[in-house]
Amino acid sequence: MTEPVPEKVLHMCLSRSWGGLEMYPARAAQALRMLGWEAHGLAARGSRVAESFVSAGLPCLEIPGMKLAPLWIKRVLDYIQHNNIRVLHAHKSGDMRIAALCVALNPELQLFFTDHMGVTKPKKDVYHRWAYGKVNRIFSISDATYQRNIAAFPVCPEKISRLYPGVDLTDFEFPFGDGAREQLLGSIGIDPSRFVIGLPARISRDKGHLEWVRALGALRRRRSTDDWTAVVIGATDTGNSEDVRFLGQLQSEISEQKVDANIHFLGFQKNILEWLKAMDVVCVPSRNEAFGLGVVEAMAAGTAVVGAETGAIPEVIGSGGGRLVSPDDADAWAAAINDLMDNPHDRSRMEETARQRVEAAFSMSGHARKLIEHYQRN
Structure with missing residues (x-):
C-alpha cells in the first residue's frame, strides 16, 4: 500500500532579531512534524531563525533578508512548487510583502499570519488592504491582542482567531x-x-x-x-x-x-x-x-x-x-x-x-x- 503523502507547510520569518517571535516558527514546525505534517522554513540567510530551523532538522530556504525578499520571489515560488507546498504561515509583518506576492502569483496557496506583536497602529492603507486581503486567517496570540487586531487589520473579524502559542x-x-x-x-x-x-x-x-x-x-x-x-x-x-x-x-x-x-x-x-x-x-x-x-x-x-x-x-x-x-x-x-x-x-x-x-x-x-x-x- 502506498504511504499517504504528508501535508506541507512553509513557516516564514525573515527577522534577524532573536526573541519569542523568532523562536516560535521552528518550534511550531517541529510540533507539526510530530503530527505527520512536513514543515519547511523560510528565513533570512545567516539569521538565528535559519539556524533554529536547521538545528531542528527542518528543511529551510534562506534568502538575503526582508528588504530584498521580493527580488527572490521566483526562487521562493520554485521552492514551493518543487516541494508541493500548499500552506504558507508568516510571522512578521515584513514577511507579508513576499507572502502576499506568492499568493497573488499562485492563488492555490493558503496564507496564514500570526501577529506576535499585538499591533495597535491601523493597517488599512492600500498596500495593507492588498496584502492582508490575501490572508485566509490571522491568529491573535492572546485575548489582550485580539481586540487590537480587529481594530487594526483590514479584514473582517471572522478572519481573526485567538490562538495561544505553546511550549513543549x-x-x-x-x-x-x-x-x-x-x-x-x-x-x-x-x-x-x-x-x-x-x-x-x-x-x-x-x-x-x-x-x-x-x-x-x-x-x-x-x-x-x-x-x-x-x-x-x-x-x-x-x-x-x-x-x-x-x-x-x-x-x-x-x-x-x-x-x-x-x-x-x-x-x-x-x-x-x-x-x-x-x-x-x-x-x-x-x-x-x-x-x-x-x-x-x-x-x-x-x-x-x-x-x-x-x-x-x-x-x-x-x-x-x-x-x-x-x-x-x-x-x-x-x-x-x-x-x-x-x-x-x-x-x-x-x-x-x-x-x-x-x-x-x-x-x-x-x-x-x-x-x-x-x-x-x-
Missing part, C-alpha cells in the same frame, strides 16, 4: 535536583542557600528592568541582602542604540538602589530552562506583553511567577497561577517577593496550579493540533 512540556521534564541547582548557581558564584529572583528578558526599557531594580531596592529595605540574589538572563547587547542608553541608566539605578552586589547579568543563556528551574521566583515586569512566553516557560518549569497586571500577563497566569502587581509599584513588587520568600508552602501550591494551567492551555502539541484544524478548514 517534554522540554521541562529533565531531572534537576538540588545538586544540579547548586552546580549551576555555583558556576557564577551564587550561594545556593540564597533565594534566587530572576528576570528572563533582553535588556530593553519596555521589559520593565528599571521598575524591577527599584523593587529590589524596596526589598533591600525590608530584609537583609544576604538572603537573596537577583539574576537577569537576556541579551545585553541588542545592537539598538536606545537599549545601550537604557543599560547605562539601569546601571545607575542599580547603584542608587544599593543592590550592586546582589544582581548578576548573565546575558543570553542557551540552557534557559535550567536557569528557570534554579530560580525561586521569576519576575515579569513588562508593561505590554502581547503574550508572555517567559511567563509560560517559568510556569512550566515549576517556578513561582510575579507578573505585571498589564497586557496578556493576567490572562496567561490565570487564577492562582502567580501573583499580579502594578508595574510601577516598587513596594508592591517587594511585598509580593517578600511574601513568597516567607511562605514556601504557598509558593509550592502556586507552582502546581501554574503547571496544570500550562498543561491545559499552553501545550505545543495542543497548539499544533489547532493550527492543523485551521489549515484544513480554510
Whole structure:
C-alpha cells in the first residue's frame, strides 16, 4: 500500500532579531512534524531563525533578508512548487510583502499570519488592504491582542482567531535536583542557600528592568541582602542604540538602589530552562506583553511567577497561577517577593496550579493540533 503523502507547510520569518517571535516558527514546525505534517522554513540567510530551523532538522530556504525578499520571489515560488507546498504561515509583518506576492502569483496557496506583536497602529492603507486581503486567517496570540487586531487589520473579524502559542512540556521534564541547582548557581558564584529572583528578558526599557531594580531596592529595605540574589538572563547587547542608553541608566539605578552586589547579568543563556528551574521566583515586569512566553516557560518549569497586571500577563497566569502587581509599584513588587520568600508552602501550591494551567492551555502539541484544524478548514 502506498504511504499517504504528508501535508506541507512553509513557516516564514525573515527577522534577524532573536526573541519569542523568532523562536516560535521552528518550534511550531517541529510540533507539526510530530503530527505527520512536513514543515519547511523560510528565513533570512545567516539569521538565528535559519539556524533554529536547521538545528531542528527542518528543511529551510534562506534568502538575503526582508528588504530584498521580493527580488527572490521566483526562487521562493520554485521552492514551493518543487516541494508541493500548499500552506504558507508568516510571522512578521515584513514577511507579508513576499507572502502576499506568492499568493497573488499562485492563488492555490493558503496564507496564514500570526501577529506576535499585538499591533495597535491601523493597517488599512492600500498596500495593507492588498496584502492582508490575501490572508485566509490571522491568529491573535492572546485575548489582550485580539481586540487590537480587529481594530487594526483590514479584514473582517471572522478572519481573526485567538490562538495561544505553546511550549513543549517534554522540554521541562529533565531531572534537576538540588545538586544540579547548586552546580549551576555555583558556576557564577551564587550561594545556593540564597533565594534566587530572576528576570528572563533582553535588556530593553519596555521589559520593565528599571521598575524591577527599584523593587529590589524596596526589598533591600525590608530584609537583609544576604538572603537573596537577583539574576537577569537576556541579551545585553541588542545592537539598538536606545537599549545601550537604557543599560547605562539601569546601571545607575542599580547603584542608587544599593543592590550592586546582589544582581548578576548573565546575558543570553542557551540552557534557559535550567536557569528557570534554579530560580525561586521569576519576575515579569513588562508593561505590554502581547503574550508572555517567559511567563509560560517559568510556569512550566515549576517556578513561582510575579507578573505585571498589564497586557496578556493576567490572562496567561490565570487564577492562582502567580501573583499580579502594578508595574510601577516598587513596594508592591517587594511585598509580593517578600511574601513568597516567607511562605514556601504557598509558593509550592502556586507552582502546581501554574503547571496544570500550562498543561491545559499552553501545550505545543495542543497548539499544533489547532493550527492543523485551521489549515484544513480554510
